Amino acid sequence: MLRSRHSRVICIGAGAAGLYFSTLCHEALVLERNDRPGRKLLITGGGGCNFTHDLPPSELSLHYPDRRTFVSPALHAHGADAIRARFRSLSLESIVTEDGKVFPRSRDAHDVLYALEKASGTIVTGCHVEEVHRKDDHFVIGTDMGLFTSDTLIIATGGLSYPATGSTGDGFAFARSLGHTVVPPRPALCRLELESALPECEGISLDEVRLVLDGHKTRGPILFTRTGVSGPAVMNLSRYATGDSVLRICFRDVDEAAIRSLEARRKAVNAMASALSLPDRLVRALLPSVVDKTIAQLTKEDMKTCARMLRDFSSPCSTSGCMKTATVTRGGVCVDEVDRRTFASRLCPGLNIIGEALDVDGECGGYNLTFAFASAYAAAKAIVSR
Numbered sequence: 001m002l003r004s005r006h007s008r009v010i011c012i013g014a015g016a017a018g019l020y021f022s023t024l025c026h027e028a029l030v031l032e033r034n035d036r037p038g039r040k041l042l043i044t045g046g047g048g049c050n051f052t053h054d055l056p057p058s059e060l061s062l063h064y065p066d067r068r069t070f071v072s073p074a075l076h077a078h079g080a081d082a083i084r085a086r087f088r089s090l091s092l093e094s095i096v097t098e099d100g101k102v103f104p105r106s107r108d109a110h111d112v113l114y115a116l117e118k119a120s121g122t123i124v125t126g127c128h129v130e131e132v133h134r135k136d137d138h139f140v141i142g143t144d145m146g147l148f149t150s151d152t153l154i155i156a157t158g159g160l161s162y163p164a165t166g167s168t169g170d171g172f173a174f175a176r177s178l179g180h181t182v183v184p185p186r187p188a189l190c191r192l193e194l195e196s197a198l199p200e201c202e203g204i205s206l207d208e209v210r211l212v213l214d215g216h217k218t219r220g221p222i223l224f225t226r227t228g229v230s231g232p233a234v235m236n237l238s239r240y241a242t243g244d245s246v247l248r249i250c251f252r253d254v255d256e257a258a259i260r261s262l263e264a265r266r267k268a269v270n271a272m273a274s275a276l277s278l279p280d281r282l283v284r285a286l287l288p289s290v291v292d293k294t295i296a297q298l299t300k301e302d303m304k305t306c307a308r309m310l311r312d313f314s315s316p317c318s319t320s321g322c323m324k325t326a327t328v329t330r331g332g333v334c335v336d337e338v339d340r341r342t343f344a345s346r347l348c349p350g351l352n353i354i355g356e357a358l359d360v361d362g363e364c365g366g367y368n369l370t371f372a373f374a375s376a377y378a379a380a381k382a383i384v385s386r
Ligand SMILES: Cc1cc2nc3c(=O)[nH]c(=O)nc-3n(C[C@H](O)[C@H](O)[C@H](O)COP(=O)(O)OP(=O)(O)OC[C@H]3O[C@@H](n4cnc5c(N)ncnc54)[C@H](O)[C@@H]3O)c2cc1C
Pocket: 012, 013, 014, 015, 016, 017, 018, 031, 032, 033, 034, 037, 038, 039, 040, 041, 043, 044, 045, 046, 049, 050, 051, 052, 127, 128, 129, 130, 156, 157, 158, 159, 161, 162, 165, 166, 167, 168, 169, 170, 171, 325, 326, 327, 328, 354, 355, 356, 357, 365, 366, 367, 368, 369, 370, 372
């Protein structure tokens, strides 16, 4: 049945950003397509919800590549300490792990969701927003439950990653229809698919390798998948993958002399694997041409190949097909068109855009939820004080 409802403030999306916003701006009516709010929140941090990172604002902002300046005012106004304090005021205690990640003390994302839901204003669930337009001085929001109208509209619809949780990129269409530019969305914080994948190494993890993707360098743990590689270091690099990227991996910084110095009568694969603390299975997959040879039988050319593959394995790589399971979306509403202190649109009066719907992506470690909360806080503060 078609019904019309007016609210001074309407927020589309009850994910991390929309819920946080709702706890600070009770008069807002939140429209959520799913039958429950916060579906993505429940799967964050492996179900434990790494909701921020214990760093001062100036250091937090370093973890948003290309967006440090844009995120900085919001993080200074409402950074990790403020987010933890806000949750404490909602009866949710948190803990900090050795590497600075902040989780609820229970390590249960349900508790974060419960704290937010309990403090929220009105949320209409099962309400799919289909279109949005501006008429005179207000917004008209068309949904499968009929029309709603508002003076102020918040787009908190998330990105395009992990669409099964409800973030199917609808907010991009809404922002476009209100005059905004959308930077093409791409998966980020995800695995990399390798053209020269090593399926026989699936499941192998290494503690520390050096990685370079199109000039962007990092180091850290890596995990082999059937079709490529994953792990935190790979995921942080994945945002840079384009259609013709190449990933280079330095497993061990080894030269031909080091290989030549190994015990001559040992099988080359086993000798290299044990000397370099690498799994036999990996060395065999990297060096199929020498599996039957001993160190003494290696030619000069073999040694060159061995050193090159261990020091500088390279393969074309991509993130195609990764949106379904990507942690975050790179791309979204162009940040130049949004005020970084209030997240108000510079193009459409009364519109605010918060969270992952914007072209902001942070690294692994709680930075994406931090931005969702900090941007929600900034928008709520501006709207409530108006
Ligand atoms: C597996 C996984 C693990 C993650 N772990 C972490 C972590 O530990 N730490 C961290 O910081 N970040 C993590 N993230 C990223 C983080 O969850 C997101 O960045 C964050 O949820 C973004 O918040 P948001 O509110 O902008 O969007 P979302 O949380 O995606 O919420 C958007 C909401 O809008 C609703 N919506 C969309 N379109 C419509 C429509 N047309 N009508 C009505 N409602 C609509 C959706 O149903 C959804 O509820 C993880 C992500 C994934 C996928």
